[in-house]
Amino acid sequence: xxxxxxxxxxxxxxxxxxxxxxxxxxxxxxxxxxxxxxxxxxxxxxxxxxxxxxxxxxxxxxxxxxxxxxxxxxxxxxxxxxxxxxxxxxxxxxxxxxxxxxxxxxxxxxxxxxxxxxxxxxxxxxxxxxxxxxxxxxxxxxxxxxxxxxxxxxxxxxxxxxxxxxxxxxxxxxxxxxxxxxxxxxxxxxxxxxxxxxxxxxxxxxxxxxxxxxxxxxxxxxxxxxxxxxxxxxxxxxxxxxxxxxxxxxxxxxxxxxxxxxxxxxxxxxxxxxxxxxxxxxxxxxxxxxxxxxxxxxxxxxxxxxxxxxxxxxxx
Amino acid sequence: xxxxxxxxxxxxxxxxxxxxxxxxxxxxxxxxxxxxxxxxxxxxxxxxxxxxxxxxxxxxxxxxxxxxxxxxxxxxxxxxxxxxxxxxxxxxxxxxxxxxxxxxxxxxxxxxxxxxxxxxxxxxxxxxxxxxxxxxxxxxxxxxxxxxxxxxxxxxxxxxxxxxxxxxxxxxxxxxxxxxxxxxxxxxxxxxxxxxxxxxxxxxxxxxxxxxxxxxxxxxxxxxxxxxxxxxxxxxxxxxxxxxxxxxxxxxxxxxxxxxxxxxxxxxxxxxxxxxxxxxxxxxxxxxxxxxxxxxxxxxxxxxxxxxxxxxxxxxxxxxxxxxxxxxxxxxxxxxxxxxxxxxxxxxxxxxx
Numbered sequence: 118x119x120x121x122x123x124x125x126x127x128x129x130x131x132x133x134x135x136x137x138x139x140x141x142x143x144x145x146x147x148x149x150x151x152x153x154x155x156x157x158x159x160x161x162x163x164x165x166x167x168x169x170x171x172x173x174x175x176x177x178x179x180x181x182x183x184x185x186x187x188x189x190x191x192x193x194x195x196x197x198x199x200x201x202x203x204x205x206x207x208x209x210x211x212x213x214x215x216x217x218x219x220x221x222x223x224x225x226x227x228x229x230x231x232x233x234x235x236x237x238x239x240x241x242x243x244x245x246x247x248x249x250x251x252x253x254x255x256x257x258x259x260x261x262x263x264x265x266x267x268x269x270x271x272x273x274x275x276x277x278x279x280x281x282x283x284x285x286x287x288x289x290x291x292x293x294x295x296x297x298x299x300x301x302x303x304x305x306x307x308x309x310x311x312x313x314x315x316x317x318x319x320x321x322x323x324x325x326x327x328x329x330x331x332x333x334x335x336x337x338x339x340x341x342x343x344x345x346x347x348x349x350x351x352x353x354x355x356x357x358x359x360x361x362x363x364x365x366x367x368x369x370x371x372x373x374x375x376x377x378x379x380x381x382x383x384x385x386x387x388x389x390x391x392x393x394x395x396x397x398x399x400x401x402x403x404x405x406x407x408x409x410x411x412x413x414x415x416x417x418x419x420x421x422x423x424x425x426x427x428x429x430x431x432x433x
Numbered sequence: 434x435x436x437x438x439x440x441x442x443x444x445x446x447x448x449x450x451x452x453x454x455x456x457x458x459x460x461x462x463x464x465x466x467x468x469x470x471x472x473x474x475x476x477x478x479x480x481x482x483x484x485x486x487x488x489x490x491x492x493x494x495x496x497x498x499x500x501x502x503x504x505x506x507x508x509x510x511x512x513x514x515x516x517x518x519x520x521x522x523x524x525x526x527x528x529x530x531x532x533x534x535x536x537x538x539x540x541x542x543x544x545x546x547x548x549x550x551x552x553x554x555x556x557x558x559x560x561x562x563x564x565x566x567x568x569x570x571x572x573x574x575x576x577x578x579x580x581x582x583x584x585x586x587x588x589x590x591x592x593x594x595x596x597x598x599x600x601x602x603x604x605x606x607x608x609x610x611x612x613x614x615x616x617x618x619x620x621x622x623x624x625x626x627x628x629x630x631x632x633x634x635x636x637x638x639x640x641x642x643x644x645x646x647x648x649x650x651x652x653x654x655x656x657x658x659x660x661x662x663x664x665x666x667x668x669x670x671x672x673x674x675x676x677x678x679x680x681x682x683x684x685x686x687x688x689x690x691x692x693x694x695x696x697x698x699x700x701x702x703x704x705x706x707x708x709x710x711x712x713x714x715x716x717x718x719x720x721x722x723x724x725x726x727x728x729x730x731x732x733x734x735x736x737x738x739x740x741x742x743x744x745x746x747x748x749x750x751x752x753x754x755x756x757x758x759x760x761x762x763x764x765x766x767x768x769x770x771x772x773x774x775x776x777x778x779x780x781x782x783x784x785x786x
Contacts, residue, residue, distance in 0.1 A: 158581075209439060210771045213520060213581060214722050218767040221719055225760020226468075232755035233472055352585050359582055395596035402586045402593075409578045427439055 125260060131377075131384055132264035137338065139369075139376025140272045141166075141330040145354035146361070146368040147275075147282050148326025153358055154286060155319035156299035156421035160216025161201050162327050163351030164223030169194045169328030171227035174335035174342040175234050177244045186244075187271070187332050194328020195321045197223050202317040209425025220351075231342055246340040247271065269337045271329070283365040295319055299419035302426040312426045327351070356405045362412060363419065375401045438782045445777050454723070454730065457773045458737060461766040468761055472754045479752040486747020487740040493747075495629040499701075501739035503528070503710070505638040506693035507717025508724060508731040509645050510562075514686035516649070516726050517658040518665070519570060519679050523584030524690040525714025526591035530565040531558035531691025533595055535698040536603065536705035539616025547619040551633075554620055555695055562691020563684040565591065570683030574676040588714070592707075599707060613705040622700035634696035639732065641689065646728040648685075658682050690714060719767045725774065738763055 145162060152159045159165075173190030177183050197219055204215040235242055247269045256266040286292040294315060297305040302312045330350070335342050353375060361368025382397040462480070469479045487497045507524045514521035521527075534557045542550060569583035599611035606614070622632040649655040660668040661678045669675045697709050720738060724730030745759035 160581075204768060204771065207437060208772065208775055210775060211722075213522075214718070214767070214771060217522075217715070217718050218722075218764055218771065221715070221760060221767065222764020225757050225762075225764055228757035229468060229472075229755050229761055232757060349589055352589070356582055356586055359579065393597050393601060395593040395600060398596075399590050399593040402590045406572075406578075406583055406586055406590075409582065410572060410576050 127384070129260055129264040131380055133267065134380035134384065135373065135377040136265065136268055136272055137376075138380050139373045140269070140275050141333045141338070142350055142353055142357065142372040142375055143275050143279065143369045144326050144330035144333065145351055146357040146372050147278055147365055148323035148330070149354050149358045150361070150363055150365055150368055151282060151286070151295070151319050151326070152323035153422060154299045154363055154419055155295050155316045156302060156419055156424065156426075157201075157205055157316055157320050158212045158216065158355075158423055159198070159201055159205075159219075159320060159323060159327075160213060160355070161197060161219030161223065162216070162354060163347055163349070164220030164227070165194050165197045165324055165327040166331035166334075166347045166351045167227045168197055168223040169331030170335040170346050171231050171331075171342055173328070173332030174244065175231065177336055178235075178242055181245075183244075183247055183336055186336050187329055190328040190332030191325040192328070194324040194326070194331070196324075198321045198324020198327070199317070201324070202320045205425070206313050206316045206320065209427055212423050212425075228344055241341045241343070243340045244336065247337040269333075271333050271337055279365055279369045286365065296419070299421050302421045302424070306426070316426075330354075353401070356402075359412075360405050360408050371405070374404075436784050438784060439775075439779045440782055442778065442780045450777065453773050453777055454725070454733065454770065457723075457766065457770040460769050460773075461762060464765050464769070465758065465762045468758060469752075469754050472758075474748075474752040474754040479748050479754055482751035483744035483748040484740070485744075486751075487744035492629065493743065495626060495631045497736070497739045497743045498635050499630045499632070500743050501736045502635045502638040502696055503693040503713045504716060504720055504735035504738055505642060505732055506689050506696070507713045508720030508735045509638075509641060509717075509728060510686045510689035510693075511717045512721035512724060512726040512728065512731050513645055513649075513658075513689065514566075514682055515721055516662050517679060517682040518662040519573070519682050519686065520581045521566060521569075521584050521683065521686050522581055522718065523566060523569065523587050523687075523714070524693075524717045525710060525712065526584075526588035527562035527565050527687040527690035528694040528697075528710050528714050529588075529591045529595050530561040530687070530694065532694030532698045532705055532709050533598065533603075534558045534561035534691070535620070535695040536613050536616060539620035539699065540603075540614055543617035543619065545619060547621075547623070550617070550619045551622065551699070554699060555692065558691045558695035559688035560691070562694065563686075563688035566683040566687025566690070567680055570680050574679050595705070596707065599705065603705060605704075611707050615703050616698065620699055621703065622696065624700075630701065632696070632700035634692075634700050637692075638696075641692075642728045642732045645689075649728065654678070654681065690717070693717075716763070719763060723767055723770050737766075 145166060149159060149162060169190035172193035173186040176189040177186030201215060201219050204210045205212045249267045250270050252266040256262045286296065294310050298310060298312050298315045306312050331347060334346050357368045357371040360371040378397060378401050382394045386394055466476055469476060486493055488494050507528060510524045511521055535554050538554045538557055565587065569580050569587060572578040572583055573580045596611060599613060603613045605612055622634050625631050625633060657673050657678050660673060661675050665675055693713055698705055702709060716738065720731055720734045723734035741759045741762050745756045748754050749756040
């Protein structure tokens with residue numbers, strides 16, 4: 118049994134699966150970091166991902182075009198994010214409640230639209246999903262090649278996005294503006310930054326990330342739409358945002374650990390190893406809670422998070 | 434360029450505040466007409482089958498009451514916590530804690546008479562949910578760990594805990610499904626109306642609405658928890674042990690959600706299974722907001738949601754509108770209600786600049 122576990126094929130397979138399974142969580146975490154850095158907590162993430170998963174899947178089902186599905190998923194996510202901005206940014210309603218409302222609404226809407234389009238056939242319809250793209254030469258490197266360089270295009274894009282989001286937030290004027298709006302909206306307003314517009318842009322960009330993260334699940338990792346396809350990955354992204362201290366690199370690192378534990382327990386199950394796999398699945402949540410205790414008081418929570426910005430309440 | 438400003442308005446008369454939720458429901462049903470028409474449903478037929486399906490005859494009406502009881506309990510749980518600004522997003526996990534406790538006692542103490550066993554299960558389920566909610570409350574009070582995130586994460590810890598029990602020690606012998614053995618007959622909630630599932634948990638839920646209302650408005654603790662919610666620093670300055678108030682609030686809040694889980698095991702399923710709750714804990718958050726965190730409001734909102742959930746089944750059969758319309762209606766109801774509540778306190782001023 119032990120021999121079976123530590124073969125080269127097993128290890129490359131495990132690394133490959135880890136990267137694959139962490140992709141949607143990394144994407145969602147990046148989206149949530151951008152959103153929260155501007156001062157908005159978007160708990161609509163779980164429902165927005167499901168909406169992206171549904172719209173992306175249905176688009177591809179109708180047209181056969183996978184990338185059009187991804188694009189529509191991004192737009193679907195942006196649309197819901199726009200609704201979130203109207204409620205939480207412009208009207209200044211409670212971010213917790215607006216977000217949960219979006220999740221409830223979007224979950225209902227996703228399944229409603231899916232049923233309307235496909236009806237209730239006994240076998241759920243499927244699409245021909247994305248296939249892994251082997252990168253020439255690199256994919257031939259032993260061990261590393263098959264695991265790192267034989268992934269879905271969306272996984273590569275996600276890995277490119279991690280440093281890009283980090284550079285944007287910490288090295289550009291735009292990023293500085295976002296962080297100021299999230300940290301001290303009154304100061305940002307004083308120097309002429311449109312607080313609510315900046316926040317809305319961040320929420321909408323975040324929404325696009327959520328939508329694509331959802332579509333990854335229905336167009337790459339799987340090839341069909343199921344009601345529980347998101348399975349709490351949105352909430353995990355919320356946790357990873359805090360776990361990573363609102364830093365894209367650290368957040369992605371957390372998501373990677375999550376992906377690893379998930380991939381590991383799945384592989385153990387398929388090998389027939391009798392692990393209490395639910396105990397395994399519990400670990401990442403417990404670790405995150407412990408990490409939260411560790412960073413409490415030290416965490417660089419954007420100071421403006423959860424606070425709607427109204428000029429009349431200056432200094433309030 | 435037109436800019437928008439939100440400014441406080443003078444307090445509205447009392448009757449307007451009472452009318453608001455009902456107006457929100459009307460607007461919601463008008464908005465929900467859009468997806469219904471989109472689905473090719475006939476509006477008259479859709480809404481009449483919705484209300485007939487939920488209220489139209491004895492069986493349907495009783496079923497709506499049955500479905501309302503877990504929603505009342507989780508709604509109360511969340512409202513009670515939110516009032517003290519303990520952001521309990523974890524009613525789902527607390528419900529599971531209560532359900533697990535009910536199953537364990539119901540399976541392993543079959544010899545006790547019902548009049549001892551049922552109250553024993555209720556109290557234990559209440560405590561299980563309450564203690565599970567006390568964990569994030571403790572983390573919040575001790576180390577200022579964000580309660581939204583911990584309560585949310587603990588839901589998944591509880592789900593996987595339940596999974597490991599249902600694939601392990603609690604799994605029914607010979608079963609390959611994650612499902613427990615049946616609980617003892619003596620653990621069943623007594624049924625109060627013949628030929629229905631109208632069980633003792635339903636009047637209990639309504640009684641708890643009154644009890645929570647009493648605690649909120651007539652007791653020192655209710656006054657203290659409200660104070661903590663409004664301004665925790667002022668409350669502490671005024672001599673209130675705010676940590677203790679938050680912990681007690683969490684205990685009661687989680688306990689109420691735990692009772693919802695007990696009801697599902699002891700009155701509906703008689704087993705513990707993974708899908709014991711279709712998200713009652715999360716819906717409870719929406720119900721609490723819709724009820725404006727007031728116990729009576731919670732009961733009305735929960736009953737409204739129950740009408741939508743039960744009626745949507747009939748509407749789906751009669752008018753061909755997918756049953757998931759219920760989630761859409763509930764989401765819209767929440768957003769409309771939030772906007773109405775905002776407009777009851779603030780005015781929106783448009784400025785041309």
